[in-house]
């Protein structure tokens with residue numbers, strides 16, 4: 001069976017590897033020059049930047065994925081657990097470290113508020129319970145109807161799932177201090193949501209980052225993308241880079257190939273990993289689209305971002321490998337990110353700095369640091385080179401106050417990547433960096449479907465589909481889609 005995969009993000013890579021292993025003749029067409037999609041790489045003057053994902057979370061998902069090929073992640077890269085896991089600055093009030101040793105985190109929470117450690121213990125127990133439920137019952141599954149979502153057993157569990165409560169109100173029942181609330185809520189940003197619009201079910205994120213820990217593949221996240229790329233090729237998958245798909249071809253309502261600048265490429269089925277809205281609106285004829293333009297106009301998009309890739313010829317100890325700078329007024333920040341009427345470049349944003357050179361000597365020249373500075377922005381706002389420069393200056397002013405030193409005199413290389421780049425490089429809808437937010441109405445059966453509802457032999461994987469945003473989730477989406485194809489097409 002001939003399978004064409006459109007896009008070589010983690011979704012496309014994982015689907016290609018799984019299907020090639022099971023005997024399909026797989027060809028991947030990728031618009032850009034390298035595999036990895038959002039996990040592309042930028043290098044300049046000896047500094048190497050992972051352009052997208054930097055947090056290796058949920059190592060169990062990657063172990064499971066590689067085990068399907070009789071491999072382990074360590075067959076491809078060395079995996080280190082970070083300690084501290086990450087650092088958080090609270091406005092100008094200094095920073096705290098979240099540690100690998102859970103007892104240290106309990107002590108930290110005791111310093112935040114009375115009985116903080118007991119509260120954190122109870123919170124993490126609940127988070128672990130939801131995580132196990134998610135892994136065992138909810139994530140590795142395709143949802144085609146409400147019945148799939150609410151089978152009898154899950155309905156029984158329903159109240160425990162906390163899907164109807166939002167994170168903000170759930171967390172405020174556990175913790176009273178601003179610090180504790182922020183430590184357990186910042187990670188909702190990974191899902192492209194705000195505490196006020198994300199179901200409390202996702203407090204399982206704290207089990208992921210606090211209990212399970214934060215890891216780093218030596219050589220960066222690109223090592224993970226490269227590993228799956230190699231795995232796919234070892235099983236016979238072929239890749240064509242700089243080869244954008246311009247159209248999906250159909251015969252009698254069934255996908256039969258794609259058209260690229262090199263011509264017509266035939267297939268028995270097509271898997272779209274490119275951004276879902278682009279795939280449907282730009283590549284599939286209107287009568288065979290599952291979702292209309294109106295549908296996409298109404299979706300709650302996860303934020304976009306401005307990312308500055310900055311190489312500095314000095315080491316700044318104020319940064320850990322992962323450092324978050326949370327603004328005192330972060331509630332207003334969410335408003336500018338998620339309320340389309342107020343969407344704008346923020347005044348006092350929270351932001352994140354990744355410094356892989358803290359852990360990895362190959363990331364920067366000796367004595368230097370590779371800084372990845374990410375500021376979430378609302379999708380769809382105006383993006384101009386002038387705006388970006390002014391905004392970065394503002395962030396660097398703020399950073400100088402918070403870490404007590406200006407990084408500007410040490411900058412050797414700088415590249416800014418923002419909304420228009422997400423649209424140009426990845427065909428992202430309104431420049432979103434992540435896809436669809438994880439609101440209740442965009443969860444499971446309410447996320448865009450894995451299988452086209454209008455066209456035959458047309459499948460979708462990637463962050464827009466269930467289970468959603470993030471590298472582990474996208475890998476799971478492809479495991480689900482590959483399983484569906486194997487079952488439906490008898491691979």
Ligand SMILES: Cc1cc2nc3c(=O)[nH]c(=O)nc-3n(C[C@H](O)[C@H](O)[C@H](O)COP(=O)(O)OP(=O)(O)OC[C@H]3O[C@@H](n4cnc5c(N)ncnc54)[C@H](O)[C@@H]3O)c2cc1C
Nearest residue numbers: 007009010011031037038053054055245274462463470471
């Ligand atoms: C800045 C940033 C930081 C992040 N941080 C983390 C993190 O720390 N940890 C984590 O787990 N996740 C993180 N994420 C999220 C994670 O990177 C994504 O959810 C995931 O990589 C998405 O994978 P995907 O396969 O769905 O899509 P993509 O990676 O976007 O892959 C889609 C591919 O399709 C290609 N394509 C588009 N149109 C066409 C076309 N017409 N023809 C051919 N190819 C096409 C694109 O070029 C791209 O290569 C981050 C994302 C960003 C942007």
